[in-house]
Amino acid sequence: MTIATATPSEATHTAVGPGPGVIPSALRTPTGQFTPHRSLREEGLRQRELELQRHIRSLAGIVAQACVEAERGLRPARQLAAWLDLETYGKMARRADLAERTRTDRSAQTSPRTLQARCCQVSPTVFEASASVRCGGRVRALAMRIELRRDRWKVTAVEMG
Numbered sequence: 001m002t003i004a005t006a007t008p009s010e011a012t013h014t015a016v017g018p019g020p021g022v023i024p025s026a027l028r029t030p031t032g033q034f035t036p037h038r039s040l041r042e043e044g045l046r047q048r049e050l051e052l053q054r055h056i057r058s059l060a061g062i063v064a065q066a067c068v069e070a071e072r073g074l075r076p077a078r079q080l081a082a083w084l085d086l087e088t089y090g091k092m093a094r095r096a097d098l099a100e101r102t103r104t105d106r107s108a109q110t111s112p113r114t115l116q117a118r119c120c121q122v123s124p125t126v127f128e129a130s131a132s133v134r135c136g137g138r139v140r141a142l143a144m145r146i147e148l149r150r151d152r153w154k155v156t157a158v159e160m161g
Contacts, residue, residue: 053119056127056146056153059083061117063155064131064142068112070096071160072135073103085147085154092158110136119146127153 063083069075070092077096081089117131125148133140145157 053121056119056129057117059146059153059155060119060129060131060144061114063144063158064117064133064140065112065114067092067142067158067160068133068135068140071099072109072112073100074109074111083155084158085149085156088155088158095160112140115139124148 063080066075066080066083070077070080073096077089077093080092084092112133112135115132115134117129119127119129121127127146129144129146131142131144133142141161143157143159143161144155146153147156148154149156
């Protein structure tokens, strides 16, 4: 946008910006808040954070499906040992054993499928995650706590609904 600053004979035009204190729309978020340009370092940190969240969501989905499969007798419970800490593994092994002893339907079962997984970072070394798993005509919900232990992410608590 330009404004003529003199008489038409002088034909001088000056560019006018948004003015002081006005934030250009390119630097606003959808809610209208100002977002300064990120430095390359900040952008790199943000990318690593997003990659970590994708990893934790993937881990939560895999573990949720494996726990449901173990409980339904489609997977040996000992395969959960790589993902779960000792106390949580013991709890899941007991749950799978009890489900095996009380199961009445021994026919072929459909394999569970993870529908979605979400996570929330509680601290730099702790995430809480949830996942939903479809088993035949039912959908199961699982909640997990995932902690960094000796440079590995381990599930330290599982609640199955």
